[in-house]
Amino acid sequence: MKIKTRTHNICKILKAIYPHVKTQLQHRNPFELLVATILSAQCTDKQVNSVTKKLFDTLASPDDFVNASLEDIEKLIRPTGYFRNKAKNIRNCSKMLMEKYNGDVPGTLEELLELPGVGRKTANVVLGAAFGIPGMVVDTHVKRISKRLGLTKNTDPAKIEFDLMKIIPQKEWNDFGLRLIYFGRAVCKARKPNCPDCPLCHLCEYSDKSA
DNA sequence: CTCCCGATAT
DNA sequence: ATATCAGGAG
Numbered sequence: 001m002k003i004k005t006r007t008h009n010i011c012k013i014l015k016a017i018y019p020h021v022k023t024q025l026q027h028r029n030p031f032e033l034l035v036a037t038i039l040s041a042q043c044t045d046k047q048v049n050s051v052t053k054k055l056f057d058t059l060a061s062p063d064d065f066v067n068a069s070l071e072d073i074e075k076l077i078r079p080t081g082y083f084r085n086k087a088k089n090i091r092n093c094s095k096m097l098m099e100k101y102n103g104d105v106p107g108t109l110e111e112l113l114e115l116p117g118v119g120r121k122t123a124n125v126v127l128g129a130a131f132g133i134p135g136m137v138v139d140t141h142v143k144r145i146s147k148r149l150g151l152t153k154n155t156d157p158a159k160i161e162f163d164l165m166k167i168i169p170q171k172e173w174n175d176f177g178l179r180l181i182y183f184g185r186a187v188c189k190a191r192k193p194n195c196p197d198c199p200l201c202h203l204c205e206y207s208d209k210s211a
Numbered sequence: 212c213t214c215c216c217g218a219t220a221t
Numbered sequence: 222a223t224a225t226c227a228g229g230a231g
Contacts, residue, residue, distance in 0.1 A: 042227035047218070081216040081227080089229085119229045140227055157228085190226065191220070 006203055007151060007167045013199050014179040021178035023129045025049065030105040030130035031097070032056055035065075035090055037125045038117045043080045051077050062094035062103045089117025107131045120158055128174035136161045136168070137177035141184030148188065148206035 024045040027033035032052070039048045055076045059065050065073065073087040080086065093115045097103055105126065106112060112123035124135035138146075138157040142164075146152045152163040168176050187194050195201060 038229090040227080041229060042215085043217080044219095044227065047227090079217060081218075082214095082229090083216070085215055085230080117229065121228060 003151070004167055010149060010151075010200060010203055011168065011172060011176060013203075014176070014183060017199060018179045018182045021175055021182060023125060023178070025125075025129075026052055027129075028056075030126065031062060031103075033130050034093070034105050034115075034118070034122075034126050037122045038090055038093065039077055039080045039086055040125075041086070041117070041119075041122070042082060047080055051079055062097040065091050065094035066098060086117065092116040093118065105130065107133065109135065120161060124161075124177070128177070132174075134170045134173040135177075136164050136173045137181075138164070139177075139181065140190070141181045141188075142177055144190060145180050145184050145188050148193075148204060149200065150205040 023033070025033060025036040025040060026049045027036050035055075036048050036052050039051070058076060059068055059073070068091070070084075070087050070091065073091060074083045077083050077086055077090075096115055097105065100106075101111075106115075107127070107130075109120075109123050109127060112118050112126055113120070118126075121137055121139050124137040127133040127135040128137065136142075138161045143155075143157055143160055146160055146164060147155075151167065152160045154160050154163060164176070165173065183200075184190075187198050188200075193206075195204075198204070
Protein backbone atom coordinates (compact mmCIF):
# COMPACT_ATOMS: atom_id res chain seq x y z
CA MET A 1 0.00 0.00 0.00
CA LYS A 2 1.22 3.47 -0.81
CA ILE A 3 2.51 5.53 2.06
CA LYS A 4 0.00 8.32 1.48
CA THR A 5 -3.06 6.13 1.43
CA ARG A 6 -1.80 4.19 4.42
CA THR A 7 -1.23 7.48 6.21
CA HIS A 8 -4.69 8.64 5.25
CA ASN A 9 -6.20 5.51 6.80
CA ILE A 10 -4.17 5.98 9.95
CA CYS A 11 -5.35 9.60 10.18
CA LYS A 12 -8.96 8.58 9.73
CA ILE A 13 -8.87 5.92 12.42
CA LEU A 14 -7.09 8.18 14.90
CA LYS A 15 -9.57 10.95 14.20
CA ALA A 16 -12.45 8.58 14.94
CA ILE A 17 -10.90 7.52 18.25
CA TYR A 18 -9.79 11.00 19.33
CA PRO A 19 -12.14 13.50 17.62
CA HIS A 20 -11.25 16.45 19.83
CA VAL A 21 -7.68 16.83 21.01
CA LYS A 22 -5.84 19.57 22.83
CA THR A 23 -2.64 20.03 24.82
CA GLN A 24 -2.88 18.54 28.27
CA LEU A 25 -0.69 21.33 29.59
CA GLN A 26 -2.81 23.64 31.74
CA HIS A 27 -2.44 27.30 30.72
CA ARG A 28 -4.49 30.50 30.45
CA ASN A 29 -2.38 32.45 27.95
CA PRO A 30 0.51 32.00 25.50
CA PHE A 31 3.12 32.85 28.12
CA GLU A 32 1.89 30.20 30.54
CA LEU A 33 1.80 27.70 27.69
CA LEU A 34 5.36 28.58 26.72
CA VAL A 35 6.62 28.11 30.28
CA ALA A 36 4.64 24.90 30.76
CA THR A 37 6.02 23.52 27.51
CA ILE A 38 9.61 24.35 28.45
CA LEU A 39 8.97 22.52 31.71
CA SER A 40 7.58 19.54 29.81
CA ALA A 41 10.99 18.67 28.36
CA GLN A 42 11.77 15.10 29.46
CA CYS A 43 8.79 15.22 31.77
CA THR A 44 5.14 14.18 31.61
CA ASP A 45 2.39 16.78 31.19
CA LYS A 46 0.83 15.47 34.39
CA GLN A 47 3.97 16.25 36.32
CA VAL A 48 4.14 19.72 34.76
CA ASN A 49 0.54 20.45 35.72
CA SER A 50 1.31 19.47 39.29
CA VAL A 51 3.66 22.46 39.61
CA THR A 52 2.23 25.12 37.29
CA LYS A 53 -0.81 26.06 39.37
CA LYS A 54 1.31 27.26 42.26
CA LEU A 55 4.03 28.50 39.90
CA PHE A 56 1.73 30.84 37.97
CA ASP A 57 -0.01 31.85 41.16
CA THR A 58 3.37 33.07 42.40
CA LEU A 59 4.91 34.26 39.12
CA ALA A 60 2.38 35.41 36.55
CA SER A 61 4.30 37.40 33.93
CA PRO A 62 7.69 37.48 32.21
CA ASP A 63 8.44 40.45 34.43
CA ASP A 64 7.78 38.38 37.55
CA PHE A 65 10.16 35.67 36.35
CA VAL A 66 12.92 38.17 35.56
CA ASN A 67 12.63 39.65 39.04
CA ALA A 68 12.47 36.31 40.83
CA SER A 69 15.61 34.60 42.10
CA LEU A 70 16.78 31.44 40.35
CA GLU A 71 16.50 29.64 43.68
CA ASP A 72 12.84 30.56 44.03
CA ILE A 73 12.05 29.42 40.49
CA GLU A 74 14.01 26.20 41.01
CA LYS A 75 12.08 25.44 44.17
CA LEU A 76 8.75 25.89 42.38
CA ILE A 77 9.58 23.68 39.41
CA ARG A 78 11.80 21.02 41.00
CA PRO A 79 9.51 18.01 40.47
CA THR A 80 9.71 18.48 36.69
CA GLY A 81 13.40 17.53 36.66
CA TYR A 82 16.40 19.36 35.17
CA PHE A 83 15.21 22.21 37.34
CA ARG A 84 18.45 24.24 37.27
CA ASN A 85 18.55 24.33 33.47
CA LYS A 86 14.84 24.98 33.23
CA ALA A 87 14.84 27.78 35.81
CA LYS A 88 17.70 29.50 34.00
CA ASN A 89 16.07 29.01 30.61
CA ILE A 90 12.69 30.30 31.71
CA ARG A 91 14.19 33.38 33.29
CA ASN A 92 16.42 34.17 30.30
CA CYS A 93 13.49 33.46 28.05
CA SER A 94 11.34 35.88 30.03
CA LYS A 95 14.08 38.48 29.79
CA MET A 96 14.18 38.11 26.01
CA LEU A 97 10.40 38.42 25.83
CA MET A 98 10.63 41.68 27.78
CA GLU A 99 13.50 43.08 25.71
CA LYS A 100 12.44 42.03 22.22
CA TYR A 101 8.70 41.45 22.30
CA ASN A 102 7.29 43.80 24.96
CA GLY A 103 6.57 40.82 27.17
CA ASP A 104 4.55 39.00 24.52
CA VAL A 105 5.21 35.55 23.10
CA PRO A 106 6.27 35.79 19.45
CA GLY A 107 4.17 33.92 16.92
CA THR A 108 6.64 32.51 14.43
CA LEU A 109 8.74 29.36 14.51
CA GLU A 110 11.97 31.27 13.86
CA GLU A 111 11.41 33.69 16.73
CA LEU A 112 10.34 30.98 19.15
CA LEU A 113 13.43 28.91 18.35
CA GLU A 114 15.63 31.85 19.41
CA LEU A 115 14.28 31.64 22.95
CA PRO A 116 16.40 29.81 25.56
CA GLY A 117 15.06 26.34 26.32
CA VAL A 118 12.81 26.36 23.27
CA GLY A 119 13.51 23.72 20.61
CA ARG A 120 11.37 22.54 17.73
CA LYS A 121 9.01 20.47 19.87
CA THR A 122 8.28 23.33 22.26
CA ALA A 123 8.01 25.89 19.47
CA ASN A 124 5.52 23.77 17.54
CA VAL A 125 3.39 23.12 20.62
CA VAL A 126 3.12 26.88 21.23
CA LEU A 127 2.47 27.68 17.57
CA GLY A 128 -0.37 25.21 17.39
CA ALA A 129 -2.05 25.69 20.75
CA ALA A 130 -1.53 29.42 21.28
CA PHE A 131 -1.65 30.76 17.73
CA GLY A 132 -3.47 28.13 15.71
CA ILE A 133 -0.57 27.99 13.27
CA PRO A 134 0.07 24.60 11.63
CA GLY A 135 3.08 22.84 13.11
CA MET A 136 4.13 19.22 13.49
CA VAL A 137 5.07 18.45 17.07
CA VAL A 138 7.58 15.61 17.23
CA ASP A 139 7.98 14.53 20.81
CA THR A 140 9.02 11.11 22.03
CA HIS A 141 5.55 9.64 21.36
CA VAL A 142 5.32 10.98 17.83
CA LYS A 143 8.84 9.80 17.13
CA ARG A 144 8.27 6.30 18.48
CA ILE A 145 4.91 5.77 16.80
CA SER A 146 5.96 7.25 13.44
CA LYS A 147 8.81 4.78 13.35
CA ARG A 148 6.70 1.84 14.46
CA LEU A 149 4.06 2.63 11.85
CA GLY A 150 6.73 3.00 9.20
CA LEU A 151 5.85 6.63 8.46
CA THR A 152 9.55 7.51 8.63
CA LYS A 153 12.90 5.80 8.59
CA ASN A 154 14.61 8.72 10.27
CA THR A 155 15.67 9.01 13.89
CA ASP A 156 16.37 12.73 14.02
CA PRO A 157 13.20 14.50 15.25
CA ALA A 158 13.62 17.38 12.80
CA LYS A 159 13.79 14.97 9.87
CA ILE A 160 10.77 13.09 11.19
CA GLU A 161 8.95 16.42 11.42
CA PHE A 162 9.57 17.10 7.72
CA ASP A 163 8.73 13.52 6.71
CA LEU A 164 5.37 13.79 8.46
CA MET A 165 4.65 17.22 7.02
CA LYS A 166 5.07 15.74 3.55
CA ILE A 167 2.52 12.96 4.03
CA ILE A 168 -0.04 14.71 6.28
CA PRO A 169 -2.24 17.55 5.00
CA GLN A 170 -1.21 20.86 6.57
CA LYS A 171 -4.62 21.37 8.18
CA GLU A 172 -4.14 18.15 10.13
CA TRP A 173 -0.61 18.78 11.43
CA ASN A 174 -1.56 20.04 14.87
CA ASP A 175 -4.26 17.47 15.57
CA PHE A 176 -2.27 14.60 14.12
CA GLY A 177 0.62 15.22 16.51
CA LEU A 178 -1.78 15.50 19.43
CA ARG A 179 -3.57 12.31 18.41
CA LEU A 180 -0.33 10.37 18.23
CA ILE A 181 0.48 11.61 21.72
CA TYR A 182 -2.91 10.51 23.09
CA PHE A 183 -2.53 7.20 21.27
CA GLY A 184 1.03 6.79 22.53
CA ARG A 185 0.01 7.25 26.12
CA ALA A 186 -2.97 4.90 25.93
CA VAL A 187 -2.05 2.14 23.47
CA CYS A 188 1.26 2.44 21.63
CA LYS A 189 3.26 2.86 24.82
CA ALA A 190 7.02 2.92 25.01
CA ARG A 191 7.32 -0.02 27.39
CA LYS A 192 4.45 -2.39 26.73
CA PRO A 193 2.57 -1.45 23.55
CA ASN A 194 -0.89 -2.98 23.56
CA CYS A 195 -0.67 -4.46 20.06
CA PRO A 196 -3.45 -7.03 20.58
CA ASP A 197 -5.98 -4.23 21.16
CA CYS A 198 -4.47 -1.78 18.70
CA PRO A 199 -6.84 -0.29 16.09
CA LEU A 200 -3.86 0.35 13.79
CA CYS A 201 -2.49 -3.19 14.04
CA HIS A 202 -3.32 -4.02 10.40
CA LEU A 203 -1.52 -0.90 9.17
CA CYS A 204 1.56 -1.36 11.31
CA GLU A 205 4.95 -2.80 10.43
CA TYR A 206 5.98 -3.13 14.05
CA SER A 207 2.86 -4.67 15.51
CA ASP A 208 3.15 -7.95 17.32
CA LYS A 209 0.61 -10.07 15.46
CA SER A 210 1.39 -13.17 17.51
CA ALA A 211 -0.56 -12.10 20.57
C1' DC B 212 27.89 12.65 22.07
C1' DT B 213 27.35 14.33 26.94
C1' DC B 214 25.17 16.68 30.47
C1' DC B 215 21.13 17.98 32.88
C1' DC B 216 17.23 15.55 37.13
C1' DG B 217 12.74 13.68 39.37
C1' DA B 218 9.05 10.35 39.04
C1' DT B 219 7.35 5.93 38.08
C1' DA B 220 7.36 1.16 36.21
C1' DT B 221 9.44 -3.19 36.92
C1' DA C 222 17.15 -1.47 43.69
C1' DT C 223 17.47 -0.10 39.17
C1' DA C 224 15.92 0.66 34.47
C1' DT C 225 13.18 3.69 31.83
C1' DC C 226 10.59 7.69 30.77
C1' DA C 227 10.56 12.53 28.94
C1' DG C 228 13.81 17.64 25.08
C1' DG C 229 17.23 20.97 24.65
C1' DA C 230 21.92 23.00 24.88
C1' DG C 231 26.88 22.92 24.46
